Amino acid sequence: MTPPPTVDLLIEARWIIPVEPSDTTLEHHAVAVLDGRIVDILPTADARQRYAAAETVSLTEHVLIPGLVNLHCHAAMTLMRGLADDLPLMRWLNEAIWPAETRHASTTFVRDGSLLAAAEMLRGGITTCNDMYFYPEATAEAFSRLGLRGVLGITVIEFPSQYASDADDYLSKGLATFDAWRDDPLIHFTLSPHAPYTVADKTLERVASLADELELPIHIHIHETLSEINDSLRDFGQRPISRLDQLGLLGPNLIGVHAVHLDDGDIDRLTLHNCAIAHCPTSNMKLASGAAPAARLLDRGLNVGLGTDGAASNNRLDLFREMQQASLLAKLTTGDAAALPAHRALRMATLDGARALGLDHLIGSLSPGKAADLCAVRVSDPDALPCFHPVSHLVHVLGRHDVSDVWVAGRPRVQGGRLLQITNTELLSTARLWQNRLRQ
């Protein structure tokens, strides 16, 4: 008789929602993990017989799901959480955010802000964050320290900052970061031109050719506000999406963030090129930008993931809220209470986000061969009971406070609701330091 194969970790759960196959909830199943990868998903009773596990974690009243994928964030802006609420986008940018960034943005600012963000995200079940900001090397350092899987923008914007003097300088600094980190298994990259209204044609063309050459996604804000579109019509004689199309940026590797204001032509172009959308419902509502037609985009077969946006415009990096908000907003805007049902919202926050990033071979659903990026959610708080449909509960009842355990690539990051790689004391002193600096 051959001995049972050894695995590093066996996680037994009351429920497992693998996301794919769709609409599936497995009861009393287990995930076997070896070398950071899922090697099997099977009934717990069978798993105990089939595998010898170095460690077994028993989640008797939990739902186990893929780690959540935050498809759009500016992690460092966590330091500006709630700095200027109740203002429209352009005033918020011009009067509050950009001046604060001009005064304060630095390697330290970005590293500290990204550290707070990574802590908040991991504790809330997010295992991958697609980020766009200055000093991506500082964000990479922070994410790496806490073990969050990061997708970092090689960011470019036309105006000078402390970080870089012009578009070429942004790109060369971002590319240097890419070279320094490209072999790290948890750090990935995108090209991140800020937006059509802040990046020139020539730079966008360079971005398109770099994206081709390096096989990277392009991560860009598009059609967030009506004024962005009107300004583009005035300045370029066309809508931003049409301009991006002409400049060669549209394709399956494009992640268009927000995409709130879309006409039929925009949607046709996005569909034709098989683009992905990062839907950020709370940010769009808070800044009064509008409601992206997420349900309609899904009906057209477009890939739509979910993003929190930065903490300055949300003000939480909480994908549980975004799942619920996306579902509620779709029901409201379509007038159909069956629109964007719970399982669809969960898929947006996991597999669809992974696919947009070109990482769906690795993350986004629970299946053998994929990385063990996992999130366990307790269903034992009396405030969350009774529970008839775990997937519906994930979207409409439970929240990030119910997240108990998180693994990235099979390694524990959160256990019993507590972060393992950093103390609360350090997080609090970092937050308070910047609160005092920014208040001045």
Added chain:
Amino acid sequence: MTPPPTVDLLIEARWIIPVEPSDTTLEHHAVAVLDGRIVDILPTADARQRYAAAETVSLTEHVLIPGLVNLHCHAAMTLMRGLADDLPLMRWLNEAIWPAETRHASTTFVRDGSLLAAAEMLRGGITTCNDMYFYPEATAEAFSRLGLRGVLGITVIEFPSQYASDADDYLSKGLATFDAWRDDPLIHFTLSPHAPYTVADKTLERVASLADELELPIHIHIHETLSEINDSLRDFGQRPISRLDQLGLLGPNLIGVHAVHLDDGDIDRLTLHNCAIAHCPTSNMKLASGAAPAARLLDRGLNVGLGTDGAASNNRLDLFREMQQASLLAKLTTGDAAALPAHRALRMATLDGARALGLDHLIGSLSPGKAADLCAVRVSDPDALPCFHPVSHLVHVLGRHDVSDVWVAGRPRVQGGRLLQITNTELLSTARLWQNRLRQ
């Protein structure tokens, strides 16, 4: 020298937001409580000199606010939390909720469901709940046991149930409950005809005259869906609000719940009669009913409070979420990011709700003479920092999990996040019992 006056309780807080005066945040202030009432609010340093307190609670990193007022709930429906999601209102009622109620509703069902609801609400900072359901005596019993201030509906609907055989029977049973509980200082009442489409003219007239006679508010669902309005036009030749006007129900004591679909004439009538509205944004989005024009109603000077609705259509009894949702939804629907700012949302969830219930002499803001219904919210979770504006944080960052201490009429109900009057074990076994029964 005279000794300092003795108070029962001195609560010292980092911040106090009394709601009235508006836009006021007091720093390092204290609330002095005697015989269940607030007797003073003053700087902490002065309070320590001026009062001898039997007990002092020091909340060094907390915001102290008035206990939240849930202006619309069906507490017992907590047992049906998430029973049937992603369905439109009438299918949800006809295929899921009403059949379950027909099979299960009983004194025990209502008492147990109301107990779970009261626990969830108190732990989330809600100190007053305006409820509408069958068997209000069972809800009164549950609320009273946990020390939640309850406003119970003398409920009437035209169709027979286990609870009552016809409209007269509903009213006489509700009035008997009113008589039994009317002297309880924490139990108040409304007349609660379910909705214009489920209650006949004759009954509505009786309700209006009872409300006059007993000096009670009238609590009724109105204009929740377009079909409700179209059916009324077909059956009565007028819109429901116009019908209620004609039957004598509109007045400052009317609490119209939902009020999603309003034309200019409806708003004029509501304004003319100084009616109050219970805005339930999450429920309205989830059931795809629409978005009530809350910002417009506030601009017209109408009194608009916030309600969670029941857990079967929300699926949380969480007024922190409703504050944020009301603010976000107003920004979205008006296109104005300054619409319904944070302090306004907090006032809707406290003083405006109290005023709608005719209880603003007693609760809804922190001022000497009012009952000590208080909620303390911790601002020390790293996920909530930095914090520049506490009131904005209450609406956009913090949540019910940050509630640490709750008092009703000066008596502690939640301490350090834990309920004092009931164990988690009892709550869990109650929830599981009904989960099993309802699943069958």
